[in-house]
Amino acid sequence: xxxxxxxxxxxxxxxxxxxxxxxxxxxxxxxxxxxxxxxxxxxxxxxxxxxxxxxxxxxxxxxxxxxxxxxxxxxxxxxxxxxxxxxxxxxxxxxxxxxxxxxxxxxxxxxxxxxxxxxxxxxxxxxxxxxxxxxxxxxxxxxxxxxxxxxxxxxxxxxxxxxxxxxxxxxxxxxxxxxxxxxxxxxxxxxxxxxxxxxxxxxxxxxxxxxxxxxxxxxxxxxxxxxxxxxxxxxxxxxxxxxxxxxxxxxxxxxxxxxxxxxxxxxxxxxxxxxxxxxxxxxxxxxxxxxxxxxxxxxxxxxxxxxxxxxxxxxxxxxxxxxxxxxxxxxxxxxxxxxxxxxxxxxxxxxxxxxxxxxxxxxxxxxxxxxxxxxxxxxxxxxxxxxxxxxxxxxxxxxxxxxxxxxxxxxxxxxxxxxxxxxxxxxxxxxxxxxxx
Amino acid sequence: xxxxxxxxxxxxxxxxxxxxxxxxxxxxxxxxxxxxxxxxxxxxxxxxxxxxxxxxxxxxxxxxxxxxxxxxxxxxxxxxxxxxxxxxxxxxxxxxxxxxxxxxxxxxxxxxxxxxxxxxxxxxxxxxxxxxxxxxxxxxxxxxxxxxxxxxxxxxxxxxxxxxxxxxxxxxxxxxxxxxxxxxxxxxxxxxxxxxxxxxxxxxxxxxxxxxxxxxxxxxxxxxxxxxxxxxxxxxxxxxxxxxxxxxx
Numbered sequence: 001x002x003x004x005x006x007x008x009x010x011x012x013x014x015x016x017x018x019x020x021x022x023x024x025x026x027x028x029x030x031x032x033x034x035x036x037x038x039x040x041x042x043x044x045x046x047x048x049x050x051x052x053x054x055x056x057x058x059x060x061x062x063x064x065x066x067x068x069x070x071x072x073x074x075x076x077x078x079x080x081x082x083x084x085x086x087x088x089x090x091x092x093x094x095x096x097x098x099x100x101x102x103x104x105x106x107x108x109x110x111x112x113x114x115x116x117x118x119x120x121x122x123x124x125x126x127x128x129x130x131x132x133x134x135x136x137x138x139x140x141x142x143x144x145x146x147x148x149x150x151x152x153x154x155x156x157x158x159x160x161x162x163x164x165x166x167x168x169x170x171x172x173x174x175x176x177x178x179x180x181x182x183x184x185x186x187x188x189x190x191x192x193x194x195x196x197x198x199x200x201x202x203x204x205x206x207x208x209x210x211x212x213x214x215x216x217x218x219x220x221x222x223x224x225x226x227x228x229x230x231x232x233x234x235x236x237x238x239x240x241x242x243x244x245x246x247x248x249x250x251x252x253x254x255x256x257x258x259x260x261x262x263x264x265x266x267x268x269x270x271x272x273x274x275x276x277x278x279x280x281x282x283x284x285x286x287x288x289x290x291x292x293x294x295x296x297x298x299x300x301x302x303x304x305x306x307x308x309x310x311x312x313x314x315x316x317x318x319x320x321x322x323x324x325x326x327x328x329x330x331x332x333x334x335x336x337x338x339x340x341x342x343x344x345x346x347x348x349x350x351x352x353x354x355x356x357x358x359x360x361x362x363x364x365x366x367x368x369x370x371x372x373x374x375x376x377x378x379x380x381x382x383x384x385x386x387x388x389x390x391x392x393x394x395x396x397x398x399x400x401x402x403x404x405x406x407x408x409x410x411x412x413x414x415x416x417x418x419x420x421x422x423x424x425x426x427x428x429x430x431x432x433x434x435x436x437x
Numbered sequence: 438x439x440x441x442x443x444x445x446x447x448x449x450x451x452x453x454x455x456x457x458x459x460x461x462x463x464x465x466x467x468x469x470x471x472x473x474x475x476x477x478x479x480x481x482x483x484x485x486x487x488x489x490x491x492x493x494x495x496x497x498x499x500x501x502x503x504x505x506x507x508x509x510x511x512x513x514x515x516x517x518x519x520x521x522x523x524x525x526x527x528x529x530x531x532x533x534x535x536x537x538x539x540x541x542x543x544x545x546x547x548x549x550x551x552x553x554x555x556x557x558x559x560x561x562x563x564x565x566x567x568x569x570x571x572x573x574x575x576x577x578x579x580x581x582x583x584x585x586x587x588x589x590x591x592x593x594x595x596x597x598x599x600x601x602x603x604x605x606x607x608x609x610x611x612x613x614x615x616x617x618x619x620x621x622x623x624x625x626x627x628x629x630x631x632x633x634x635x636x637x638x639x640x641x642x643x644x645x646x647x648x649x650x651x652x653x654x655x656x657x658x659x660x661x662x663x664x665x666x667x668x669x670x671x672x673x674x675x676x677x678x679x680x681x682x683x684x685x686x
């Protein structure tokens with residue numbers, strides 16, 4: 001049985017437990033139908049030209065993994081941001097772990113998607129927001145059909161989440177192969193602020209395929225800083241689709257740190273619906289072996305006087321492959337726009353590959369749009385300069401890599417998180433420079 | 438201290454140095470002059486251990502130890518310092534962090550622990566004052582957006598921090614106005630002592646008014662064709678290089 005067939009029959013079983021004739025059920029049915037029609041994306045599609053899912057689709061995934069595996073906090077402590085207090089929404093194999101979580105309903109809602117989907121008091125919210133920002137890509141549809149758990153966050157008007165929120169999805173690897181489909185919904189109301197850190201983490205080397213979808217709604221003057229830490233094990237793959245809708249004067253930044261995993265695909269979609277929005281998309285990719293990271297970004301400018309800034313840095317070693325496919329789409333009425341896109345790559349080894357494809361589609365005539373893309377090696381003259389000062393080759397290379405990634409790192413607004421990312425980079429390169437950038 | 442014995446060197450199979458011998462003792466200042474393309478910067482690079490330059494014949498020793506096979510960082514650990522003609526810009530790494538890293542890497546190579554933070558800070562302050570460097574300057578990204586003068590001053594600041602045995606100043610005067618030149622020269626003079634040595638590579642006699650050499654050597658076509666005292670530099674300033682060529686014929 002193919003994975004698609006397995007998913008189809010699993011859906012029928014899943015459906016039995018759902019409330020029939022609800023609007024939500026209709027949304028699921030429609031999404032499932034759409035997935036059935038389109039199937040998994042193939043390399044024939046332009047957006048998937050450089051990323052093949054074939055190797056992932058022939059595994060025998062468990063669609064509804066058993067969830068009787070206990071995790072001790074001490075074993076997973078290192079994946080949390082321990083230096084500061086945070087809200088935590090933690091899932092183990094797709095199931096909420098109250099033991100590891102710290103949620104709240106006090107002024108702000110930091111809780112569960114299952115509650116939002118099932119409790120009647122949330123039904124109007126679900127009707128208003130659920131699947132309203134998401135597009136109809138087949139994998140997003142698949143997630144919508146199966147959506148049952150994830151984080152539900154709502155920050156009320158003029159409120160600020162006092163602590164960052166960590167959303168962590170652990171995969172225990174109890175089964176030989178697991179498929180997970182978390183679904184997050186984040187609503188940030190007028191003038192509200194929140195910082196969120198998202199992580200998907202496997203705890204062993206068994207196969208995991210995560211198809212995650214997150215919808216984020218920013219009302220007027222809302223402010224969101226979102227950080228994605230992707231540093232997973234060698235057989236963990238992630239397809240992460242994030243859909244962001246911004247109303248006027250809102251600011252949203254998404255930083256994606258892709259440091260490991262078998263295959264990582266980031267679909268990051270911004271839609272600016274009101275004037276004076278700012279969208280910031282930053283990423284550092286640092287991978288080796290045969291790892292693959294694909295950034296597919298879209299910023300859809302609909303309103304006037306908006307800005308978007310993209311800065312993606314990639315360092316590829318061994319036979320690692322990277323893709324940057326960044327699209328800025330400017331509607332006719334989106335005048336006085338300032339859109340900027342930058343993608344710089346360093347190939348450390350002769351076997352590493354990057355496919356970079358910046359795209360600008362502009363229908364307005366009074367806008368400032370620019371993009372730049374570079375692919376190169378570490379600067380030999382700079383390397384000699386550092387070495388001539390007594391800095392050993394390995395450290396000198398590390399210093400140059402740090403320096404290269406720095407423009408993205410300095411955008412991280414949580415100092416403890418920045419420190420953590422610095423350490424991850426230092427570990428990756430295998431040196432300790434004794435200072436944080 | 439430094440012995441260069443009959444060194445031949447090439448870059449991309451082009452012969453640049455064609456049998457250079459030079460002996461520099463502790464406490465001495467040597468000036469190396471010569472027309473463009475004579476091999477002055479190549480000589481500096483080959484002493485500092487730049488990989489693109491291939492030493493095809495001869496030996497370089499520091500205090501009797503052959504350094505020809507050593508990497509650039511190992512030569513630095515032995516006390517060789519090169520002030521770059523074109524210092525490289527490194528965005529994201531501050532002057533302070535860079536010099537801290539360099540000092541501690543040198544200490545690590547000698548089996549020493551990191552320099553205590555307070556001592557480091559004191560030293561940075563002292564050397565920055567010596568070169569009239571503004572504190573704000575130290576937190577800027579290394580060489581990024583620096584003026585020509587700032588870059589060169591920063592090179593000498595690094596030299597002051599690292600306290601090398603042998604400092605090679607490659608065209609340190611280029612791009613400097615007279616005031617900056619005086620500050621840089623003054624810094625070098627204060628760092629000079631009986632245990633270290635300086636090689637000054639320059640086109641012009643101007644710098645040598647401030648950093649007074651004990652010996653002046655003229656390189657032409659990859660060879661040292663004439664050596665003398667400071668007087669030689671004045672002659673070159675006055676008459677150019679042609680008379681030496683004629684003398685050679």
